Amino acid sequence: MMMKTSLLCLLVLTSLLCCKTHQAHLTINPSRYEFFQGESVSLSCEEDNSSAGWTVRRETTYRKSTCGDGWGKVEGSVCSITYVFKIESGKYWCESREGAASSSIQLTVTGTTAPSNLLAAYSKDGSPIRTEPAGHMTLHHVTSSDEDLYKCRIGSHGESPSSRISVSGQRNITAEPGDNAILPCRADENKDVIVVEWRRTDLESDQYVLVYRDSQFFREGQSPSFSNRVGLLDVKNGDVSLVLKNVTTDDTGTYECRVVQGGNNRWKRSLLDIEPICIIPLRVEPGNQDGGNKDGLKEDGGNEEKQKADGGIKDGGTKTGLVVSYFVLLWFFLLMLL
Incomplete structure (x- = not known):
């Protein structure tokens, strides 16, 4: 019975040793957790087995994301932020390709202005x-x-x-x-x-x-x-x-x-x-597409053509009247001769 128990313990211990995961930890440079907006900060994942492929991830009030996805420059396992913003305050950690995660740290970024007495x-x-x-x-x-x-x-x-x-x-x-x-x-x-x-x-x-x-x-x-x-x-x-x-x-x-x-x-x-x-x-704003003005111009043109047409009618009437008067006078003159 004792031999079976010892064998079982040995199997469990062997299993634990075989399945041991390499744990990374997040290192910050400069080594502090509070920054002013505009400072530079580097975050690196340090772990014995570099083949694990650890990357820096974070969770802010906006989203969860990985370094390089719209923020930070990735160089190996180091994530560098040249000019940190206040809205980048949040939780940061390392995560491997297999999904293992390190313990997280909380970074706080605050704004600052020059003191008024300087x-x-x-x-x-x-x-x-x-x-x-x-x-x-x-x-x-x-x-x-x-x-x-x-x-x-x-x-x-x-x-x-x-x-x-x-x-x-x-x-x-x-x-x-x-x-x-x-x-x-x-x-x-x-x-x-x-x-x-x-x-x-x-x-x-x-x-x-x-x-x-x-x-x-x-x-x-x-x-x-x-x-x-x-x-x-x-x-x-x-x-x-x-x-x-x-x-x-x-x-x-x-x-x-x-x-x-x-x-x-x-x-x-x-x-x-x-x-x-x-x-x-x-x-x-929309372009000056004033169809009303254009239509108005067209209407004015139509009126002008109408005026020309009316003028033609008036001129024609005047000419007809002169011709008739001429024949009447000629007829009257012939009668006088007779």
Whole structure:
């Protein structure tokens, strides 16, 4: 009996050893669970048996998804996010091809702005302009001479990427329903584009028209009305113009373009606090197909022809009357001779 029991225990132990799964764990760099929007973060799956094919997955308020599916860059078992958004707060974990999952961690991303008691030193094309509190500067009565690259530094908090300001008259874009509209906007073509964000001013604060990051389009939080209808013209060459396909009258509004470009220093601030580099009003309305006016012109033409016809009748009557009078006078003259 004891031999049977020992044999059974040995079989169970052997089964457990044979069926042991290799467990991965998720590592974060920097090693913390809270981030400010705009920071970079790398997540990697570390496990002895690399053949398991572990990937990083997450669950946010929007959906469950895998790194590379609209967010993050995949390099082996490492998932890198260049510029993390607040809406990317959620649960992250590693998952193998076989469906095994590691324990999850909770990442929190919060927005931040420059403290109001700190002074920001602004520069234009590398030359200092002035220092302003509250982390923003306003240019009044701008002219074409204000066009240039601007950036700012806040003490030990770091330096912002350069942003180009273009000065021009406000450009209104008009389109008809069904057209493809292009809303023009250009970034500095000499610097890599990290993030492009297009918004419409009347949308909810947590919705956007388009967000481009890490060479792919970010879908979470996009307004459903723009899904699969928007794109960018030529990001690699700095042309971040918005392409809006098959427009409708509901697309009418004012659109704003914001861009974050490359630089070794990341400025830890909210994307929404960045001033737009382009503001483009779009008006979508049916074309001027005023059939009533055209019909009116035709009717006027008909009246004109009628007037000509009437004129012909009047002229004909006058000519007939003159001929009759001539014969009457001739007949009267002959009678007098007789």
